[in-house]
Amino acid sequence: MDQKTPTAARGGPRPTFQTVDPATGRPGRTYEGHSAQEALEIARRARAAFASWRGTSFAERAALMRRAAAVLRERRDEFAGLMTAEMGKVLFEGRAEIEKCAANCDYFAEHAEAFLAPRPVDMGGPKAAIVFRPLGTVLAVMPWNFPFWQVFRFAAPTLMAGDTAVLKHASNVPGCALAIEEVFVQAGFPKDVFRTVLVPSRDVRGLIEDEAIAAVSLTGSVEAGRQVAVQASGALKKCVLELGGSDAYLVLEDADVAQAAKVATAARMVNGGQSCIAGKRFIVVEAVREAFEAAFAREMGAIAMGDPADPATRLGPLQSVSARDEIHRQVRESLERGARLLAGGELPDRPGAWYPATVLAGVEPGMPAHDEEVFGPVAAVIAARDEAEAIRIANDSPFGLGSGVLTADLARGERIAAEELEAGLSFVNAAVRSDPRLPFGGVKHSGYGRECSPYGILEFVNIKTVLVEG
Structure with missing residues (x-):
């Protein structure tokens, strides 16, 4: 959507997101975002999509995820240029970032089924196993510094686990946020399995508290992490936080x-x-x-x-x-x-x-x-x-x-x-x-939880015990 999109007929005013070229300080493209109510409706559609997405096979998900990797590679220069325009990333690093996202998609397409395979437990009689089932819709609150990688680092394992996802990206990279949704659409993912909402930070709390959202992943500042942790805990929802570092x-x-x-x-x-x-x-x-x-x-x-x-x-x-x-x-x-x-x-x-x-x-x-x-x-x-x-x-x-x-x-x-x-x-x-092969995350004020590797995909699943007697 752009500045010519008509104002929403309902749901309150839409915010506007103005990009700025960091190399010159000159304004770039302007995007009209979603009202708070529209964002909630998008999250609820993602939750509705979960009902069927969770029933797809790993093979079906993997085929789509590999196609997402192909789309990223096909549009590498376009996406790298978008990062340069919105947050100043040098083209050399932008191209490498897109390839890393594609490799991450390929990695979880290949390994997710093994990572989430049932694990039998010897109980000396009853049949018992640990199984891994998706949680629902996960909200991702992501930063500007790696506009594609931070999102795909979260999205590839989350979608491969059978969850759906809603992205609230940093306000200075709206074009990147919408382009990421485009990748999943172009790859053929079912409608509403991955959605982007363009909203200001003040609207995040309403999303976290809505029943459509099952869990939250945030990469950002310590203060942002504190706020999201409080909001998620108040709603009794799990969160993964990757925060600052020194x-x-x-x-x-x-x-x-x-x-x-x-x-x-x-x-x-x-x-x-x-x-x-x-x-x-x-x-x-x-x-x-x-x-x-x-x-x-x-x-x-x-x-x-x-x-x-x-x-x-x-x-x-x-x-x-x-x-x-x-x-x-x-x-x-x-x-x-x-x-x-x-x-x-x-x-x-x-x-x-x-x-x-x-x-x-x-x-x-x-x-x-x-x-x-x-x-x-x-x-x-x-x-x-x-x-x-x-x-x-x-x-x-x-x-x-x-x-x-x-x-x-x-x-x-x-x-x-x-x-x-x-x-x-x-x-x-x-x-x-x-x-993608190594767990990523910190301790102390750098946050908690892990991304990447088998440990990352386990963050947003229900680790479930099943026991059969007789």
């Missing part, structure tokens, strides 16, 4: 400093630093601190800002000027409190939401770069005396999403990753990333 990477004294700097740069700069699992705190043992700071500053300083529509660009604009200004505030206040600027840190003299790759050293508690999540291309280097202090600093955070260890001793790195770091994901000598 991912710590430990650089130990035996690390290859040059390689560590490359991994750190890759970790920090994913999606222009606008990722919950982007590395943000680099905790470096004093013995290699100076060498690492120099190598890291060289790597980050070599990343040039450029046109996000150019396939060669690796750093485009941030998602909005207001977000850029908040990041600059965090940098400025950290410098005022004693941090050292090793690279970047200056506002470009150009329109749009631009900010350079930035490295701050000497970061300590009391500085925004230490205490807050910096959602952009700014890395904080924190000194530690030794391994034990590095682990303590890493865990001294309200967040617990991703983490990393950079070391030449793989056994040492595995021990720290597996046993010491308080996070949902811990990688050794690699940047943290999500993968």
